[in-house]
Amino acid sequence: MKKDRNLTEGNITASLWLFALPLMLGNVLQQLYNLVDTWVVGHYIGDRALAAVGSSYTLMTFITSIIIGLCLGTGAFISMAWGAKEEGKIRNGIFLSFVLIGIITLLLMAGLYLCVNPLIRLLQVPEETAGDMKEYLVYVFAGFFLTFLYNYFANILRSIGNSVIPLAFLGVSVVLNIFFDIYLVRDLHMGIRGAAVATVIAQHISGILILLYFLKNYPQYRVRKEDMTWNRENIRQIFSLSGFTCLQQSVMNFGILVVQGIVNSFGTTVMAAFAVAVKIDTIAYMPAGDFGNAFSFFVAQNFGAGKKERIQEGIRQSTISVVLFCAAISAIVCLAARPLMQIFVTEGCEELIRVGVQYLRTEGACYVGIGILFVLYGYYRAVNLPFLSVVLTVISLGTRVLLAYVLSSIPAVGVFGIWIAIPIGWFLADAYGIGYYWRKMKNQ
Template sequence: MRQDLTTGSITGTMLRFALPMILGNLLQQFYNIADTLIVGRCLGANALAAVGAAYALMTFLTSILLGLCMGSGAVFSLRYGEKSWEELKTSIFVSFILVAAVTLIINIGVFLMIDPIMSLMQVPEVIYGMMREYLWVIFYGITGVFLYNFFASLLRAVGNSLVPLLFLGVSAVLNIGLDLWFVLALHWGAAGAAAATVISQLVSGAGLCVYTLFRMPEFRPARRNCRIQKQILTEISRFSFLTCVQQSVMNLGILMVQGLVNSFGTVVMAAFAAAVKIDSFAYMPVQDFGNAFSTFIAQNYGAGKRLRIQEGIKSAAKTSVLFCLAISFAVWIFAEKLMLIFVQPQETEILAVGVGYLRIEGAFYWGIGCLFLLYGLYRAVRMPGMSVALTVISLGTRVALAYVLSSIPSVGLVGIWAAVPIGWILADLTGLLYYWRKGIAFK
């Protein structure tokens, strides 16, 4: 099931590799969409606001693990492209120990600091208890998040994007079934939705771990590989740390915006919670295509195929922009119908706010599509620091403009929404200018 991305048709190879990743992450979005839909429809606007705000915090914290796994995956891809099998196994062991240690620290930290964190987020008193209960349950499943993302990154790094999809598919179906049972039948409320997600994450993470270790022994470290080599630890730490910083900065910015949104009350919080799910679902395919593109670049970079890399960049840019334009058109036209998936028709204020958000964001998906490609490009060619710089530009602009523009009475909420695409475009221009003016290793 592994694909060698250094041979064959460039566009076809990238799309075949990306498709299972896209389907997998779309399924992963169903985790959150199932929670949001069932909670919004069955428990009301306050519960929807609580789960939506909790999701922003949850995404920020788990993005640290995701960044570590993505950085490790870049190293795995390079070793695979070089055919350095022993170094690959040692890298797998070192990375696993590193990410597992960080997972433990995060888990302990969340349970100790949950109340101060929620206070910083300006969570309204009316939903405070519900949100706290949801978060307390959801973070019992952080081990499942670690296991799934680590082994999925490993398999994708060596060209196997199908197996992670299969495990995630089972988990998504389980999550929806448990959501319905816990919330509708057992009446466990928001905590029931969290419990469904936790169980599903543990199933997918543990299942993928067992599959990789027992069905793919060529990636199982032998005793000689189970040692911490300083050179390998330094390389993995550099890639993982910078990718982790990138993911954390990205989601810290989102968390800060969530705090600003919270200050506008539960109506805006509920609209934002629903609209962000739609927004994320809409551009998720180009995010995964960017990750597939990064693996393509890393394997070919390790194999020394510079011309193939240049052709791959052109192909990926055309594919991503065309897809984003099509999705932008669809979201603009169907914004209200999409919001009605999550909220009742009589919630007219929530609908109006959500539609406004989607139409502003949706017109500029090409901006984030290009940004995901730039992230993947610089991460793959051993320049993860540039990915971090682009993230800081994008999110720094978003946060600063959101706070400044929303404070102007005539602008208000529209300023928060407009700040996002402005940040995307500034980061795109920076990344492209660096590529054209400074050049990178394969030009």
């Protein structure tokens, strides 16, 4: 059954939230892939394996962000064409973008297998953890093409107003992932390899199911022979939207990867604490990112339909929504930081919990900053100015990395310097993005 939503009509706030909620739930479910691995590994294998999975999570988030960025850019292209009611352009866009991103994904997989050892060294992973991390990554890389398949068709469906079906398929695969995680690690004693294999099985299921659903339920968007043309204007627009969005996503997550390297230099305890806390942190603020993506689809559809006044009102209502939402999430994370850490860490690891709580309360107090940044990313991508999202990310990343290195090197500040550098970067990028909008965009 189709669940398409037309974002060019009706109440803006209600339409945005009804469209965004499945995205939010879907991203939470997607994060559960690695969270379940973390919980199972932490409880049934040990701290060393937990640190390995945690560092792998940061690396995989960065690598996956490349594909997600390309798919988000394609989604913006399809949304604009959908708003303009150009079915032929949609089919040609699907053909061009699928070939492009599919090739990039295969090349990336080959590169990952060739460079797995240098990547582990780059992350400054302690020697006692490196072997476990390599074993985990070698298996997880096998599911990377299906990760592309799911994210590609999920974004195609969302671009034409269907955010419910991607959530449904992802939910099924997450449930299976939990089952296989426990079965392979606890019952079959496969260790860290079992956690990786469970994740790969789940990725294959969600990727294949969403492909079959799209082919069956959207025959008007199946690529035909006449759609397999290399339209230069469509290629240029797809390259611009996908390329800059990919760059923005990957640069943003590269900053996390660099921070992971600094964190690893503080030893296994801090490394394991960060591994757990960053997952909780990501799940806490990621709904704001999904709202920003929903807002992007809203703007892109209305941009294609030529409804500028609706876009302006959408900006106002979306900003209010995201500020209120992030303030509520901040309060929850700051108050519940310790119980949240204790979900994933066994009793007796008091120093590990202390470090994780410090991280969560530092980041959690500042979620409004990243919430506004996500809205800015979505807006600039949807109005064909994706390069500005890259500029904002570079500002945020540059501040984060520079301050993390400088502050953490001061003995009196230590690892807290890494934590505080992150929200400072968010707020500086917000200031630039809002300033640019008021100077250049509002009067156009």
